Amino acid sequence: MSMKPVLLWSDMLILVLLALVVAGVWLLRHNETFRAPLRQVLARPLGAATALVLGVYVAIGLLDSVHYVERLPDGPQGEAQYSGEVLSALDALLTPLRERVEKTYSAPFATHLYAKETLTGPDGRQVRDYPRLVHGGAHLADTDQEFWGDVLLRGGLGALGGVIAWLLCFPLWKNRPAGRPFALTLLVTLVVLGLLVALAPHYHVLGTDKVGQDVLYLSLKSVRTGLLIGTLTTLVVLPLAIGLGIAAGYFGGRVDDLIQYLYTTLNSIPGVLLIAAAVLVVQVQIETHPDLFATAAARTDVRLLALCAILGLTGWTGLARLLRAEALKLRELEFVQAARAFGVTRARILARHLLPNVMHLVLISLVIDFSGLVLAEAVLSYVGVGVDPAMISFGNMINGARLELAREPVVWWQLAAAFLFMFVLVLAANLFADTVRDALDPRGSRP
Amino acid sequence: MLNYLLRRVLYAIPILLGVNLLTFALFFMVNTPDDMARIHLGAKHVTPEAITRWKTEHGYDKPLFLNDQAPGPGAVTDTLFVEKSLKLFALDFGPADDGRDIAREIKTRMWPSLAIALPTFLVGLLAYLSFALLLVFFRGTALDTAGVVLCVALMSVSGLFYVIGGQYLMGKLWHWFPISGYQPGLEAWKFLLMPVLVSLVAGIGDSARFYRALFVEEIGKDYVRTARAKGLSELRVLFRHVLGNAMIPILTGVVVVIPRLFLGSLIIESFFGIPGLGSYTIDAIQAQDFAIVRSMVFLGSVLYIVGLVLTDLSYTLVDPRVRLE
Numbered sequence: 139m140s141m142k143p144v145l146l147w148s149d150m151l152i153l154v155l156l157a158l159v160v161a162g163v164w165l166l167r168h169n170e171t172f173r174a175p176l177r178q179v180l181a182r183p184l185g186a187a188t189a190l191v192l193g194v195y196v197a198i199g200l201l202d203s204v205h206y207v208e209r210l211p212d213g214p215q216g217e218a219q220y221s222g223e224v225l226s227a228l229d230a231l232l233t234p235l236r237e238r239v240e241k242t243y244s245a246p247f248a249t250h251l252y253a254k255e256t257l258t259g260p261d262g263r264q265v266r267d268y269p270r271l272v273h274g275g276a277h278l279a280d281t282d283q284e285f286w287g288d289v290l291l292r293g294g295l296g297a298l299g300g301v302i303a304w305l306l307c308f309p310l311w312k313n314r315p316a317g318r319p320f321a322l323t324l325l326v327t328l329v330v331l332g333l334l335v336a337l338a339p340h341y342h343v344l345g346t347d348k349v350g351q352d353v354l355y356l357s358l359k360s361v362r363t364g365l366l367i368g369t370l371t372t373l374v375v376l377p378l379a380i381g382l383g384i385a386a387g388y389f390g391g392r393v394d395d396l397i398q399y400l401y402t403t404l405n406s407i408p409g410v411l412l413i414a415a416a417v418l419v420v421q422v423q424i425e426t427h428p429d430l431f432a433t434a435a436a437r438t439d440v441r442l443l444a445l446c447a448i449l450g451l452t453g454w455t456g457l458a459r460l461l462r463a464e465a466l467k468l469r470e471l472e473f474v475q476a477a478r479a480f481g482v483t484r485a486r487i488l489a490r491h492l493l494p495n496v497m498h499l500v501l502i503s504l505v506i507d508f509s510g511l512v513l514a515e516a517v518l519s520y521v522g523v524g525v526d527p528a529m530i531s532f533g534n535m536i537n538g539a540r541l542e543l544a545r546e547p548v549v550w551w552q553l554a555a556a557f558l559f560m561f562v563l564v565l566a567a568n569l570f571a572d573t574v575r576d577a578l579d580p581r582g583s584r585p
Numbered sequence: 586m587l588n589y590l591l592r593r594v595l596y597a598i599p600i601l602l603g604v605n606l607l608t609f610a611l612f613f614m615v616n617t618p619d620d621m622a623r624i625h626l627g628a629k630h631v632t633p634e635a636i637t638r639w640k641t642e643h644g645y646d647k648p649l650f651l652n653d654q655a656p657g658p659g660a661v662t663d664t665l666f667v668e669k670s671l672k673l674f675a676l677d678f679g680p681a682d683d684g685r686d687i688a689r690e691i692k693t694r695m696w697p698s699l700a701i702a703l704p705t706f707l708v709g710l711l712a713y714l715s716f717a718l719l720l721v722f723f724r725g726t727a728l729d730t731a732g733v734v735l736c737v738a739l740m741s742v743s744g745l746f747y748v749i750g751g752q753y754l755m756g757k758l759w760h761w762f763p764i765s766g767y768q769p770g771l772e773a774w775k776f777l778l779m780p781v782l783v784s785l786v787a788g789i790g791d792s793a794r795f796y797r798a799l800f801v802e803e804i805g806k807d808y809v810r811t812a813r814a815k816g817l818s819e820l821r822v823l824f825r826h827v828l829g830n831a832m833i834p835i836l837t838g839v840v841v842v843i844p845r846l847f848l849g850s851l852i853i854e855s856f857f858g859i860p861g862l863g864s865y866t867i868d869a870i871q872a873q874d875f876a877i878v879r880s881m882v883f884l885g886s887v888l889y890i891v892g893l894v895l896t897d898l899s900y901t902l903v904d905p906r907v908r909l910e
Contacts, residue, residue: 162793360876374765399599399600406601406889407607407882411882414878415879418616418878420612422616423615424886425622517743517745521851521855521871536743536745557745559743564742565741
């Protein structure tokens, strides 16, 4: 089946971001002031281990950012027709998970549906029983007899595969100083991966949701949304915070007054309310102009970008204030005074003398903000001012499942999966942020 | 002192005006009253007459800034900006889009909000500070490491997890409290205890780690060594000297939020069904009632500025070197 690549706006911005990162690393590859802290981060046990976990998430997110539409059979006049459903490389990879939809809820590893139904037995009699799942464990003839043996066999093989892959990777990290935590994290990652590869095609490892979608698939799809919110927001924050923060601190006077006024005003509005107000406005704009968006994916995408922009526009104040204070301090230091005395232009002083000296603050604050943004997405989506309700995200997963705890028996797996995926991501980001801060900020215990 | 306060009040005016202009731009220029009418009427009933009627009923039928129909000074005053935005300065919130009086709602709903926010705030401050001091007391030991790891783990958990988990455990499984709801009067404690507990647990990771970092930085200073050299017990050094000297950064983060306690917590209140200002705001957001959102934004800003002034005042209490001029 042929296909046509689709470039959503967010994909484009991801490419820009990726290009920026790659270009930055390439330009600075011989720069010792850049390499030393980086090496330090990766040399720390937690730094390397958390970077690995974050790397796995980023890989999932990037795979999920390569979009395409499938080509349908040609129309009556022989013109090309494309499906309205935008898929991604991750969808293609997870096709078995995506397409094997059950009727409704089923527990992790279940072979039968969550709810009883009236079934017609082989002898024609009607019985109330749990029907077999269409896909989960469908290869088993007798579920009671074969289930555990099958799960253990497949799981064992998968785990074994993971361990073997780990041993093959051994030469890679043998001589690295990162040490045991990294090795352990790699082992856990590979074993989990092996288990999933072995089991997920045959069972719903994390169960299914209300409309029978595989929860593992939903969780993996949510990763991109969370990462996007955490990273694209920085594209808005960076220019505002760096530009305004340094300008306020370096120029002082009227400029400082104006910029301070700006961020005091923004700060004085309760955060959630400002975001909510702005998102409501965007929502109304989207609702009143439905003709602007070709596919549903394009609409949810624009809404996501708007959310990032809003989070960025309301979230730059903290970093700006930090940079203002730093610039205030730096401009009185000898090297800046000397540059000024030599007649170096203002723009050059800002770019060559101030900016490099505040970059560590920028990096630290970006990494710290990342985890907060991932968590914020869930809360905002719950309030109804987050991403589009049709978009797969942690917030929407939690929102859709939170009332199901009242059921008997409890439907816990969708919540558990969303919280677990988020927890691992945010924990890794938090620990990574700590290492970055320790490596870049020699003062240590900065609050 | 009086001078200082006066200056702060004068300084607050341009900020509040800025807030007003911002919300006005969002709600009246980006989103015109016509858009609002369309949303509220629903797709089926949108006719030009219906929109005009809705706008007249809700007082959105005036020009934005300049009314050339009105005589004399009315050209400037009989406009949406004056009616809907400037009146907020007199705390005249007007009616919500559903017709109810916003000021009255605020007066009745602030009590349940306070009943949750105030105990959470006070107990939380006490508990987090003590916990952080405890960690500092055992700094360098396994207990400290375990505490920090616990903090990082706790702050990596989504806030929604605490709410949902708390409701499930304490409400459904153990039957300690009703899962949600509210009842005025003395019976209220049954409904209030769980939200307070959940908020306390949800906040501990962030705050305790922040305070611990403050204390650790403070404990390396000379005065601490002097205090120890005088033979003071470690507990006394921590609770009197270190805590006292770390007060300024603590107050910076803490005092600002005190006035805002009235507004309650959006998430906690709506999850636990508390009829406070937080859930009022959430309902307004979900119903797209812009009049309420506008009022709450303004009120929030006013309370924030009050908080900033209070912060400065509190500095003079804990540090005699600070003078407000």
